[in-house]
Amino acid sequence: MTSWLRRPWWVGVAIIAMGSVWLYGASTLSQSSSISGVGPGIFVTLIGVALIVCGVVLVFQMSRSVDDLAAPAEEGAGKTPFQAVPFVTALVAVASPMLLMTSVGFPLTAALIFAAVTHAFGSRRILFDLAVGAVLSSTSWFVFRWLGVELGSFLPLLRL
Amino acid sequence: MTSTFANLMGGFETALLPFNLLMALVGTLLGTAIGVLPGIGPALTIALLLPVTFQLAPETAFIMFAGILYGAMYGGSTTSILLNTPGESSSIVTAIEGNRMARNGRGAAALATAAIGSFVAGTIGTVLLTFLAPAFAELAFTFGPTEYFALMVLAFTTISAVMGTSRTRGFTSLLLGLALCVIGIDSQTGAQRMTFGSPNLLDGIPFTIVLVSLFAIGEMLYIVAHTKPSAPSLNPLSGGLWMRKSDWQRSWRPWLRGTVIGFPIGILPAGGSEVPTFLSYALEKKLAGTPSEFGNGAIEGVAGPEAANNAATAGVLVPLLTLGLPTSATTAVLLSALQGYGLQPGPLLFVNNATLVWSIIASLFIGNLMLLVLNLPLAGIWVRLLLIPRPYLYAGITTFSLVGVWGVSGSVFDLRIMLAAGLAGYFMRVYDFPVAPLLVGMILGPLAEQHLRRSLAISQGDPSILISSPISAVLLALAALVILSPLVLKVVARKTQKTAVEVVATSVNPK
Numbered sequence: 001m002t003s004w005l006r007r008p009w010w011v012g013v014a015i016i017a018m019g020s021v022w023l024y025g026a027s028t029l030s031q032s033s034s035i036s037g038v039g040p041g042i043f044v045t046l047i048g049v050a051l052i053v054c055g056v057v058l059v060f061q062m063s064r065s066v067d068d069l070a071a072p073a074e075e076g077a078g079k080t081p082f083q084a085v086p087f088v089t090a091l092v093a094v095a096s097p098m099l100l101m102t103s104v105g106f107p108l109t110a111a112l113i114f115a116a117v118t119h120a121f122g123s124r125r126i127l128f129d130l131a132v133g134a135v136l137s138s139t140s141w142f143v144f145r146w147l148g149v150e151l152g153s154f155l156p157l158l159r160l
Numbered sequence: 161m162t163s164t165f166a167n168l169m170g171g172f173e174t175a176l177l178p179f180n181l182l183m184a185l186v187g188t189l190l191g192t193a194i195g196v197l198p199g200i201g202p203a204l205t206i207a208l209l210l211p212v213t214f215q216l217a218p219e220t221a222f223i224m225f226a227g228i229l230y231g232a233m234y235g236g237s238t239t240s241i242l243l244n245t246p247g248e249s250s251s252i253v254t255a256i257e258g259n260r261m262a263r264n265g266r267g268a269a270a271l272a273t274a275a276i277g278s279f280v281a282g283t284i285g286t287v288l289l290t291f292l293a294p295a296f297a298e299l300a301f302t303f304g305p306t307e308y309f310a311l312m313v314l315a316f317t318t319i320s321a322v323m324g325t326s327r328t329r330g331f332t333s334l335l336l337g338l339a340l341c342v343i344g345i346d347s348q349t350g351a352q353r354m355t356f357g358s359p360n361l362l363d364g365i366p367f368t369i370v371l372v373s374l375f376a377i378g379e380m381l382y383i384v385a386h387t388k389p390s391a392p393s394l395n396p397l398s399g400g401l402w403m404r405k406s407d408w409q410r411s412w413r414p415w416l417r418g419t420v421i422g423f424p425i426g427i428l429p430a431g432g433s434e435v436p437t438f439l440s441y442a443l444e445k446k447l448a449g450t451p452s453e454f455g456n457g458a459i460e461g462v463a464g465p466e467a468a469n470n471a472a473t474a475g476v477l478v479p480l481l482t483l484g485l486p487t488s489a490t491t492a493v494l495l496s497a498l499q500g501y502g503l504q505p506g507p508l509l510f511v512n513n514a515t516l517v518w519s520i521i522a523s524l525f526i527g528n529l530m531l532l533v534l535n536l537p538l539a540g541i542w543v544r545l546l547l548i549p550r551p552y553l554y555a556g557i558t559t560f561s562l563v564g565v566w567g568v569s570g571s572v573f574d575l576r577i578m579l580a581a582g583l584a585g586y587f588m589r590v591y592d593f594p595v596a597p598l599l600v601g602m603i604l605g606p607l608a609e610q611h612l613r614r615s616l617a618i619s620q621g622d623p624s625i626l627i628s629s630p631i632s633a634v635l636l637a638l639a640a641l642v643i644l645s646p647l648v649l650k651v652v653a654r655k656t657q658k659t660a661v662e663v664v665a666t667s668v669n670p671k
Contacts, residue, residue, distance in 0.1 A: 011591055015332055022339055025354045033349065038616045040346040040353055043609045047338050054332040061328055062591070080388045087385035094377055094582055097562060098575045110562050114555045120384045121551035129555075136556065140563055148215040149567040 012058030019051030089120035106151040110137030168290055171518025175526055180223050183216075184523050187224035188530045191231020195251075196239050196545045199383065200557055202232040203489040203599075204375040207368045208564040210497055218501045219516050223523040225494060230282060230524065233433070233470050234531045235542060237274040241462070242267055242543050250433040250469040253441045257454065257461030264457045271539050272403045273411045273459055274466040275532055281419040281467035282528040285474025288423055290521055296482035297507040303483075305614035306626055310635035312608040315429035315485055316601065317639040322435065323594035327646065333593045336584075337601025340365045347606070348613060360573040367496045367602055369565050371489070373578045374595050376561040378585015380554045385586075411463040414444050418467025425468075426475020429487050433472035437465035474524065481505055481517060484607070489596040492603045499603075 026048055029041030093116035100109040114133025115126060123129055141151050174180060194200045206225050213221035236251035241258035254274060261270040303311070320330035343354045344364030355361040403411070421443065422436040444460040445451055454461055479485040484505035486492040498505050503513055510517055535542070565578045588595060612626075619625035627633040 008591055011587070018336075018339065022342075022354065029351060029353060030349075032621070038613050038621060040349045040351040043338075043612070044342050044353060047335060047342065051332075051335050051339060054328055054335060057328045058332060061326070080386060083385050087381060090381055090384045091583070094381075094558070095579050097566070098572055098579065101566065101575060102572060106562075106566060110559045113562065114559050117380065117384075117555035117558050118551035121554060123549075123551040129551075132552070133555065133559070136559055140559065144212065144563055144567060147212045149211045149563070150570060151563065151567055152570055 007063050009059045009063045012055045012060075012062055014055075015058055016052050016055030019048045019053075019055055021048075022051060023048030086120040086122070090117055093117050093120065101152070103156060105153050105156045107134065107137040107141045107154060110140070164291055164294055167294075167514060167518045168522060170515065171520070171522035172525075174219055174515055174519035175223055175522040180220050180519070180523070181526070183220050183224040184227045184526055185530060187227020188231040188527050188534060189227075190224075191228035192235035192238075192531070192535065192542055193231075193545060194228070195232035195235020195237075196542050197235075197548075197553065199376075199379050199554060201375065201490070202228050203493045204372060205232075206490065206493045206497065207371045207375075208560055210368055210493075210500060211564065211567040213497070214500060218498075218503065218513075219519045221497065221501075222494075222516065222520045225497065226520055226523045227527040227530070229473055229490060230278075230470065230527050230531055233282075233466075233473055234275065234278055234535050237278070237462075237466050238271060238535070238539050238542050239546060241270045241274060242539070243546060250437055250472075251466075252434070253437040253465040254462055256441070257458050260455070260457035261459065261462065266457060266459075269403050269407050269459065270457075270462050272536060273407060273463045275535050276403075277411065277415040277418065277463045277467040278470040279528050279532040280415045281422060281471040282474060282531075283525065284416075284419045285423050285426075285471040286521065286524040286528065289474045289477055289524070292427075293478055293482050293517075293521070294510060296478055297510045300483050300507040303631070304629070305611040305618070306629055306632045307635070308483075309608060309611035309615055309626065310632035310639070311429075311483065311485065312604055312611065314635045314639040314642075315487065315604065316597075316608070317642040318429045319487065319600050320597045321642050323596050325592050327643075329591075329593045330597050333588065333595065334597035334601040337598035337603075338605045340370065340598075341602045341605030342609070347610070360571070365577060365602075366568060366574065367599075368493070369568060369574050369577050370581045370602065371493060371496075371599055372561050372564045373581030374585035374588070374598070375489075376557050377578060377582025378589055378595075380558055381582060381586040382589040383550075383554060386590075407459055410459050414440070414460045414464035415467040417443060417447075418464040419471040421464075422468035422471030423475040426472030426487075427478045429479065429485060433469040433476070433488070436468040436472045440464035440468035477520075477524075481509060481520075482507060484509075486600055486603060489599050492596070492599040495603050 022044055026041045026044035029044060030039035031041045031045065033039040093113045096113060096116070097109050100112065111130055111133035114136060115129040118129040118133075119126065138154075141154060144151055175184065190205065191202060194202065194205045205228055209224075213224065216224075233250060236246055237254050237258070240246045240251040240255035241262050244255050244259040246252045246255050258270045258274065261267060316334055320334045321327050323330050323333075339354075341364070343361055345351070345362055346353055352362065418436070418440045421440050422433070425436040425439070426433060441461055441464060444458075444464040445454045448454060448458060448460055450458075476487050476491050479487055480491045480494060482505075484495065486495045495505060498509075503509060503516070561578070565574050568574060585595065587593075588598075615625050616623065619628075627636060
């Protein structure tokens with residue numbers, strides 16, 4: 001495993017960066033108010049400072065190996081090294097609704113995600129998985145609509 | 161006492177309405193199912209149900225949520241015992257002895273002591289909740305903004321310190337939640353905070369979307385990237401369904417001890433339901449007549465922890481209902497649900513929404529009974545849920561998460577938050593950052609800020625007001641103790657070690 005994964009000091013750096021952004025944001029806000037004594041910026045400032053402090057501590061702590069610190073996987077499942085292809089496939093599946101949802105609608109988008117996630121988990125029955133996903137997502141669309149949850153048009157491209 | 165009893169009877173009147181009974185049944189069934197299944201817990205389930213339940217009356221919705229809460233505890237123990245697969249973190253301890261009992265052909269007795277112990281502890285816990293909650297609510301009436309702020313600081317520090325493997329990770333998680341909660345329009349001044357010029361951020365980051373993404377998407381990404389699932393192997397339910405006389409004799413004391421441990425720890429900020437199970441197991445091991453049996457299927461090691469986790473589940477509702485203080489991820493989402501109905505938990509909830517509070521408490525009694533009746537005979541069926549192939553289980557959870565996110569507002573921006581929070585959830589899982597402090601920070605942050613600013617407004621900016629009342633001073637001192645105690649202990653230990661080394665060195669090389 002590469003050293004930046006075994007010694008993830010960069011997590012601390014990311015927290016410091018986030019704290020700095022919050023501190024910068026706080027600097028654009030009023031820290032005091034004539035009515036309440038404190039302004040809208042004070043809480044943001046406190047959070048920014050605390051994030052930076054935690055980030056610095058994390059950089060030191062995580063410079064040491066945390067390989068064994070990762071939470072155990074579900075029982076009965078063997079823990080394996082990072083598997084890039086399934087991870088990226090699942091990640092693309094989760095990202096795809098941002099592009100697809102408004103144009104192809106919930107049922108089709110959810111069916112595609114369903115098939116992509118099953119593929120990431122090792123299933124190779126693409127057509128079957130797509131069909132299962134389509135049945136599940138279409139049923140969800142009708143049932144949730146009946147329950148009062150609006151999931152958009154069924155097929156926006158066909159104006160359905 | 162009389163008014164409490166009368167209120168409880170009023171609660172039963174509402175909870176026993178046919179539709180509410182049906183929803184209690186749906187909740188217990190759903191709760192047991194998600195307790196059995198990995199990758200989905202009560203917090204995520206309730207969050208996913210929120211868009212649907214907002215169409216229902218709050219009493220009905222919360223009666224269902226109460227069923228989910230208790231049902232998850234029962235379901236978690238079933239898979240712990242029969243498969244050595246804890247569905248919930250509070251059932252991890254149960255697996256140690258319970259699964260060993262199942263392997264010895266005593267799975268049925270283990271399931272029975274877990275179910276009856278859960279029923280006994282859940283019922284005693286609910287009785288304690290019934291009588292303690294109004295007293296807590298009365299006490300909370302004396303709290304002003306400074307006391308509330310101090311209480312929240314204590315909750316923040318204890319939750320961050322107890323959960324996860326390191327305090328720094330716990331506090332970082334809490335701060336991430338607090339950082340997210342300040343995004344949007346400041347409710348007191350109308351100023352835009354941390355919106356980066358985006359109109360989408362003016363309303364803030366939706367809590368339920370973050371929760372769903374952290375739990376469901378983060379977990380799915382973790383499992384797909386780091387595990388290779390193997391087929392579950394079921395242990396046979398042999399040895400008869402009922403407990404022997406000796407099993408009863410060995411179980412009843414652990415049930416009661418588990419209740420005594422679980423309920424008060426549940427009440428404490430950061431108590432949750434995991435810590436008491438470990439304490440109960442350790443106590444039973446210490447008190448056992450034959451400690452060597454522990455590790456080989458001691459029934460006390462199942463009875464005690466199972467009672468403890470159900471008693472703690474009743475306990476966590478005390479600070480939630482009386483003070484509006486969530487002490488776990490599940491109670492954080494329950495608080496979010498109450499806020500969604502325009503209700504703010506706290507002492508006034510007992511006055512203004514007495515029907516809701518008492519019907520929730522009454523439904524806990526009903527749900528417990530339903531679960532006992534449902535779970536003992538149906539354990540074999542529940543466990544078969546685990547035969548759902550992992551690809552379909554996680555694809556299904558992802559699909560329902562999409563319903564939960566898209567169904568809230570139909571906003572593409574929310575889908576972006578889902579991706580970002582899902583990735584954050586993955587990294588938090590990999591590097592062992594607990595999720596609960598983030599959620600508690602996010603839901604409780606605005607209230608903490610409100611109380612802080614109110615306190616400072618009263619004192620015209622003088623921060624000494626925060627320690628001006630004895631209650632707030634004690635609460636803040638406790639919070640400081642939680643943060644500083646490990647540092648102090650470390651320094652003391654180092655000094656002691658140094659002195660010991662010097663003493664040894666002097667005795668070895670006398671001048």
